[in-house]
Amino acid sequence: MRFRTKGKETSKTKQSNEQPILSNVETTVDYIKEEFKDSSDLIFRKINVGKRHAYLIYIDGLVDSNRIELHAIEQLFKDLDDQRLDAEMIEEKIVSINSVSESTTLTDTINQILDGNTVLIVDTFDKAIVIDAKGATKRSVGEPDSESVIRGPREGFTEAIRVNTSLIRQKIHSSNLKVLSRKIGTETKTSVAIMYMENLAPPELVKEVLARLDKIEIDGILESGYIEELIEDSPFSFFPQIQNTERPDTAAANLLEGRVCIVVDGTPFVLILPVSFWQFIQASEDYYQRFHISIFLRLLRTVLLFLALLMPAFYVAVTTFHQEMVPTTLLLSIAASREAIPFPVLVEALIMELAFEALREAGIRLPKVIGQAVSILGALVIGQAAVEAGIVSAPMVIVVSLTGIASFTIPRFNMAISIRLLRFPMLILAGTFGLFGVVIGSIVLLTHLCRLRSFGVPYFSPLSPLDWSELKDVFIRVPWWEMDRRPEQFVKENTVRKAKSFKPYSEKKKS
Structure with a gap:
């Protein structure tokens, strides 16, 4: 920096x-x-x-x-x-x-x-x-690569700040949508736009965002990640406290819930704040599919998130310290597959996890034409060769593969990579203390999540502090006709978003 x-x-x-x-x-x-x-x-x-x-x-x-x-x-x-x-x-x-x-x-x-x-x-x-006769070369509006959807708008932000603000204005046709401008960076003088709904965003939140931006003293801002790291509440935390998105519909939806968006010139990633932990396992497509599908997908993602974090640690703890918890037939199968393995289970897990992360990183950095093929073929070839060479066991390959698949289901990359990083300390605790280590690590992690704040908003809300009325859009997504209020942890006034008298067509027909 x-x-x-x-x-x-x-x-x-x-x-x-x-x-x-x-x-x-x-x-x-x-x-x-x-x-x-x-x-x-x-x-x-x-x-x-x-x-x-x-x-x-x-x-x-x-x-x-x-x-x-x-x-x-x-x-x-x-x-x-x-x-x-x-x-x-x-x-x-x-x-x-x-x-x-x-x-x-x-x-x-x-x-x-x-x-x-x-x-x-x-x-x-x-x-x-x-x-004003600006005419620099600009990339045309296209589909975002990092947030692909089956159903929903196909347009994504570009590197031009005025194109991005106009894409949001095309979604929200209201004079309440305000855009404030700042120049940050003594050398780059990067244009930054702060967007919010005047009738929804708390004034103290807008003031706090502007105050933190005005305090930045740096020679250049080349991407919104610079600003994210300089204004977040807890920069040493593994968890992201600011959401980024390439989708104008996602930005518009968050503005309508009283949040603030920061648009930075030169990058297609717009910052959204404040956020909660649960926003990172929600996809924009959840609000476009029928609510039955959204409920299933959200519950599936929640389960897979915990598997991505704890599955290797649980396997290491059980096979190392708590063999009595494993059914006898399965235990004999695991013991037979590990008979010729020279490493302890912990070392075996670390080797496979590091190899999997290396393959995933290589697949990203290689050209798109061959990157995906290399990552998939590399995982198959290396996994099979490692098992045949007696370096790792077949059950460990299965556990690491399932863990990798589970991490891919997390919609937000910055949360997914945080879970991937936390998997390693959880592995070490499991290999050292068994399930007691997993429990200790989980308690420390939950305590940290409950203490985190994103611009004054509890990071684990509405689960901690518990607010039953806000849980209708966390693990599940209730039908749109039941979502008549905005999240009260963000919007203090004007919380009504839908007339209470509105009912679906079937209910009207019965009445």
């Missing part, structure tokens, strides 16, 4: 930053050239506005040159009344661009150029005209 360091500034730089735009165009341009010294992509185009010298200044590649040519330069070459020419005339009558503003200081002018705007400096004008 690269935190900001205060370097020495030359007197010339200080002077240029503090000075306003000078009426002498050549002097102002000289200052800007000095600031962008050795920058070959900065374009200075000298033109005449009436009888006055002027410069169009922009960074090549960040602006749409066709828009500049058609809507700015052609208009500026028209016959003008030089006696009445001023900045207001250019803004209102000459430059036919949607967004035109003014800059009065050199610092602001330089920042506007770095933001991808075009700056027009005219001789005898004590201000610069900022023309």
